Amino acid sequence: MIRRIGGHTIGFEEMPSIIGYASVAGKMESEGPLGKEFDKLIYDSYDGRDTYEQAESQFQAEAVSEALRKSDVSNEEVDCIFAGDLLNQCISSSYGLLNFEIPYLGQYGACSTMAQGLIMAAVFVESGAANTSMCVTSSHFCSAERQYRFPMEYGGVRTPTAQWTVTGAGSCVLKKAKKGPCIARATVGKIVDMGIKDANNMGAAMAPAAAQTLKHYFEDTNTSPEEYDLILTGDLGEVGSKSLYDLLLLENIDIKSRHNDCGLMIFDREKQDVHAGGSGCGCAASVLCSKILNDVNSGKLNNILFMATGALMSPTSSGQGASIPSIAHLVNIKNR
Amino acid sequence: MIRRIGGHTIGFEEMPSIIGYASVAGKMESEGPLGKEFDKLIYDSYDGRDTYEQAESQFQAEAVSEALRKSDVSNEEVDCIFAGDLLNQCISSSYGLLNFEIPYLGQYGACSTMAQGLIMAAVFVESGAANTSMCVTSSHFCSAERQYRFPMEYGGVRTPTAQWTVTGAGSCVLKKAKKGPCIARATVGKIVDMGIKDANNMGAAMAPAAAQTLKHYFEDTNTSPEEYDLILTGDLGEVGSKSLYDLLLLENIDIKSRHNDCGLMIFDREKQDVHAGGSGCGCAASVLCSKILNDVNSGKLNNILFMATGALMSPTSSGQGASIPSIAHLVNIKNR
Secondary structure, three states, X not given: OEXXXXXXXXXXXXXXXXXXXXXXXXXXXXXXOOOOOXXXXXXXXXXOOOOHHHHHHHHHHXXXXXXXXXXXXXHHHOOEEEEEEXXXXXXXXXXXXXXXXXXXXXXXXXXXHHHHHHHHHHHHHHHOOOOEEEEEEEEOHHHHHHHHOOOHHHOOOOOOOOOEEOOEEEEEEEEOOOOOEEEEEEEOOOOEOOOOOOOOOHHHHHHHHHHHHHHHHHHHHOOOHHHOOEEEEOOOHHHHHHHHXXXXXXXXXXXXXXXXXXXXXXXOOOOOOOOOOXXXXXXXXXXXXXXXXXXXXXXXXXXXXXXXXXXXXXXXXHHOOOOOOEEEEEEEEEEO | OEEEEOOOEEEEOOOOEEEEEEEEEOHHHHOOOOHHHOOEEOOOOOOOXXXXXXXXXXXXXXXXXXXXXXXXXXXXXXXXXXXXXOOHHHHHHHHHHHHHOOOEEEEOOHHHHHHHHHXXXXXXXXXXXXXXXXXXXXEOHHHHHHHHOOOHHHOOOXXXXXXXXXOEEEEEEEXXXXXXXXXXXXXXXXXXXXXXXXXXXXXXXXXXXXXXXXXXXXXXXXXOHHHOOEEEEOOOHHXXXXXXXXXXXXXXXXXXXXXXXXXXXXXXXXXXXXXXXXXXXXXXXXXXXXXXXXXXXXXXXXXXXXXXXXXXXXXXXHHOOXXXXXXXXXXXXXEO
């Protein structure tokens, strides 16, 4: 059964388990601090296909295949998959998942998609709408760069606040089970827009959404940051993480000692030229579905908050002078 | 409680009610056969804003406001809204819904979004994840035309199989209640790709997905077309509807006497130059949330199947020579 907790949070009584998960990452990610944690490393930006977009589809397909294999579940057993990505019309998902023949519900949460997909998959399993569900998301530096910024050949100089789109994917299989990391609670975010217009400073745009969702969650559950082993944000990067601390301190919430950010974990910012950190749907997805869930599985982490953030603009809206609306969805993951 | 029926269908025991719904449509739609059924007609393509994209956001906002007003529900009472559209990164939804401050879960199902949103909203209400939920979607001829085809100023000639993107939006408010049309069952579709590459013939690309979902639904529920007052497809138009009949006849399913299509209903194809019919997320949404739900409400229709179809390609995938993957989601709506 699912029950509402406070104004914004939902609680899962049976707590659906993540019975399997997998991550796929690219060359640059393999050279970062989490390189050894990913299930599959793909060094070719094209992954043997003709275009970067097709390669990104392939990354999703590889993550799903691997997650199914690790959970010992076949594609026919999966009642629905929640997937999305950053490309226009979410083509990484629609082309990547075509051959699996799993009922498909496309999601768009920008870089918050991994958390959104987990919430959906958990609601469907807990409610009985699905016996087994999945979620997957991805991003690819080259496909994102040319869609959102400049042609790859242009070699544009990046601002210090810019983040580097992660080439990677992550996927989870959920089911009612007595093993594995499980989903205990979730908070669906509201769209927040504080007027930031700089598309090269997503961290600043997304921090207010992250602060709001986290505040709602702590209020609803009557818990405090110290009760969690880790508060992991999606990809706020360096700029956004600092903004988040500041915004929460105004509410007397101090998360510093518990906080980390997928965008800060995936790259070594001293050795790798990624400016403010990693970003993209594949950032939170590949970090969660490797190091983090490994640590929950092993008992190193017992009770964590995973909150992925998304910037809901497009090159069209930015070109028309609009500011950047953002969102953050939170999932409380426990070791059963 | 939600239970699975057969391989692909879910059944809602309490059957969440659509306690309110609203439609908004543009000038050309106002001149069609359903002109008098829409809640709000907006004759200005810009809706008083600076760009077509902002106008489309405004259409969503108007549909949501009107649906809330008609259901006598305030935005604070809504636990989550499922929304999406055709524009890159679903900006009609993120900008259109910003001011409502309702927890937001972005959906991407192309023209199937209205059915997808209804399924999500119903699952959240039935399971207790939301007390009150909403869904909304939109499309706009001008914003779609320039994103998917040519600049408006170009005046490109359209092929006979092309469909005309509807300028409109539709929104529903769902809650457990003993009144109003209700959601009894739903079938989530799988992605189907039969190799159609002509982006000006979406009907042909989407018909196989529609046939598959309908076949699954009839098998799972052990029902036949004659048991329904109406089988309404999203926007297959003339070409797709004929393909659907042919594909289903191969399975010994004859829906002709019960079938209609939102894309064929919304325009008068003898007087309006729309070629194969209407299309776009706003087509199925505005037709469902006007004429159709009005007829269910009044008891003229008691038991219907609403199946919206979507083509999951993008200009990028088409430009790279890929065929068009499609999907169809089905909702069984009853008069309680």
